[in-house]
Structures are given as C-alpha cells and as structure tokens.
Amino acid sequence: MYQHFIVIARSYxxxxxxxxxxxxxxxxxxxxxxxxxxxxxxxINSDDVGIHCFTTDDSTWESVLELDSYFDGAVVYEDxxxxxxxLILNTMGL
Structure with a gap:
C-alpha cells in the first residue's frame, strides 16, 4: 500500500x-x-488550496485517478x- 499526499489548487x-x-x-x-x-x-496565503491524503495499492498517479476521478485533468507536479x-503567481493576480 502507498500513501499519497496531494495539494490541489487552480492555476488562474x-x-x-x-x-x-x-x-x-x-x-x-x-x-x-x-x-x-x-x-x-x-x-503564500492562498485561499484556493486543498490537501488530500489517502492510500492506494500503487504509487502511480493512475492509481489516484482510479480511486477518485476528481483529480482527472489536473496538471501534476512532483516538484x-x-x-x-x-501559487505565488496566483496571489499576484497573474
């Protein structure tokens, strides 16, 4: 089993x-x-950030999508x- 720590936001x-x-x-x-x-x-003080933590059987992003399609279509960063x-650009209105 693998734990996933996910931070999600919107890129304006x-x-x-x-x-x-x-x-x-x-x-x-x-x-x-x-x-x-x-x-x-x-x-950063962004009000548009959500944090998720859960487990799947695999470490891949695909296993996240199989668990919850909410994340489908999001651009994924590992860095x-x-x-x-x-996020900083968002707070600057860019």
Whole structure:
C-alpha cells in the first residue's frame, strides 16, 4: 500500500487545476517534508488550496485517478518548487 499526499489548487493563468503529488510506502511519508510544505503554503496565503491524503495499492498517479476521478485533468507536479511558483503567481493576480 502507498500513501499519497496531494495539494490541489487552480492555476488562474492556465485555467486548470494543478496538483502537487508526493507518494511513499504506507507510513513512510516524510513528515518533516510535509510540515515544510504546509509552512510554505501558509506563507503564500492562498485561499484556493486543498490537501488530500489517502492510500492506494500503487504509487502511480493512475492509481489516484482510479480511486477518485476528481483529480482527472489536473496538471501534476512532483516538484513542489514548480507547484509553488504557480501559487505565488496566483496571489499576484497573474
């Protein structure tokens, strides 16, 4: 089983939903990294962010889509820095 940590938001410039996705074996997600991400999200102060955490049988994004089609069509980022840039642009109205 794999845990998925997902942050979802809307990219206003691209008019698409964007997702940061991090996964690991169940019980092995790095809480220090997650806490750092949550702190950075708080600093950005975006009101258009949702956080999801759940388990699937596989580490792939496809397993997430099989579990919940809500995420279908979202642009997926595995690098939080790239995802964060989009959120910052959103707060600037870009």
């Amino acid at each position: 410039s691209d008019r698409k939903r964007v997702v940061f996705h991090m996964t690991s074996y169940i019980g092995k997600l790095d809480n220090v990294i997650i806490k750092n991400i949550l702190n950075r999200l708080q600093d 939080f820095n790239e995802f964060e840039k989009i």
